[in-house]
Amino acid sequence: MKYKRNILITGGAGFIGSHVVRLFVNKYPEYRIVNLDKLTYAGNLANLKDVESAPNYEFVKADICDFETVCGIFQKYGIDGVIHLAAESHVDRSIKDPFTFAKTNVLGTLSMLQAARHCWSGDWEGKRFYHISTDEVYGALELTRPEGVPSDISAHMVYGDEFFRETTRYSPHSPYSASKASSDHFVRAFHDTYGMPTIVTNCSNNYGPYQFPEKLIPLFINNIRHRRPLPVYGRGENVRDWLYVEDHARAIDLIFHEGKVADTYNIGGFNEWKNIDLIKVIIKTTDRLLGNPEGYSDGLITFVTDRAGHDLRYAIDATKLHRELGWSPSLQFEEGIDKTVRWYLDNQEWMDNITSGAYERYYEDMYGNR
Ligand code: NAD
Ligand code: DAU
DSSP states (O other), X not given: OOOSEEEEEETTTSHHHHHHHHHHHHHOTTXXXXXXXXXXXXXXXXXXXXXXXXXXXEEEEOXXXXXXXXXXXXXXXXXXXXXXXXXXXXXXXXXXXXXXXXXXXXXXXXXXXXXXXXXXXXXXXXXXXXXXXXXXXXXXXXXXXXXXXXXXXXXXXXXXSXXXXXXXXXXXXXXXXXXXXXXXXXXXXHHHHHOOOEEEEEEOEEESTTOOTTSHHHHHHHHHHTTOOXXXXXXXXXXXXXXXXXXXHHHHHHHHHHSOTTOEEXXXXXXXXXXXXXXXXXXXXXXXHHTOOTTTXXXXXEEEOOOTTOOOBOOBOOHHHHHHHOOOOOSOHHHXXXXXXXXXXXXXXHHHHHHHSHHXXXXXXXXXXX
């Protein structure tokens, strides 16, 4: 079958990537979607069970750092669009092992760019290289209105007077954000130097189904279920802006198709939460859905040593994306968090396969060593 477009999505077996792959495979049967993923500890093909046999979906196990293999994939499938999500994504891991982050996020992105440049040979017509990045590249904001406590879960709190805008100067602090900042610069350099049609977006914290349980929300839901301690870094005063992952995937779809080449868009939830307040919501929701009495798991909160260089506040201003392309988050936080907790509680097998390591052994048998 001749496809209208052949799109390469990297990191499609991860958290956000799996939602993007699912959206594209289902929404665009006229496109071929090629999912390139190395299946690191964070990649899990169980995230894509419902689309794995779709006729317009292909999975290729490969490393973005392997330039020759990536070129082969471009040629084999006639790739004309790239949505690049593959990365090492966890800040705590980057503090322990910065080298792996530089390799995957910086050199891996460069290898993807070089492959696109080589295979498209300067014929940019109908091509697009879309790089998915993070708000963490902008650094940290102050808490100038630190006292607010949401009166109810749907109340929108704002903890400071400043926001990350597309024009905000990069100031990364962690090895993770430094590696993402570097990759963003390489993507823009490929537009400015070679004319490659690139786009970069910087998004805030995503939450929802299929997130690896090293990240705050799935980790805490699972710990509450098993009555394990909930390790709150520092005093839980740090603020993050949370966006439901399917809303991010919708934004990526819109920007891939209608975003302006060489431009940058911030994506965010207009939904700031202090960690400690968010954690209370997670506890309350999880206890309710497990049928526990109110306050049952409050005592699991355990304040632990803070993350090194812990950024105080992230807050995205996503009004450009709203103004220019009409996007806004569709889900209220109240509904999103309820859906998310339910999903993790209903998918205990998915969680157990990860925490026991069974998923890794399964795919090792299928695809060889990771
Ligand atoms: P994730 O860790 O869940 O998934 C990353 C995926 O990339 C995994 O499937 C992994 O196997 C794959 N991968 C890693 N190294 C690879 C390599 N060398 N070659 C091929 N595949 C490789 O990450 P996520 O949370 O879904 O984040 C996806 C992207 O979105 C990342 O670029 C991240 O920086 C960005 N982002 C994430 C968030 C968030 O809140 N999670 C917010 C903004 C931006
Ligand atoms: O802002 C976007 C970024 O959001 C993405 O670029 C990253 O890939 C993604 O991992 C996420 O980074 P964070 O560091 O903000 O997410 P994490 O879930 O690790 O932590 C959220 C907040 O909760 C942060 O302030 C640290 C705190 N935390 C986290 C963990 C895992 C705790 O207090 N205890 C924990 O055990």
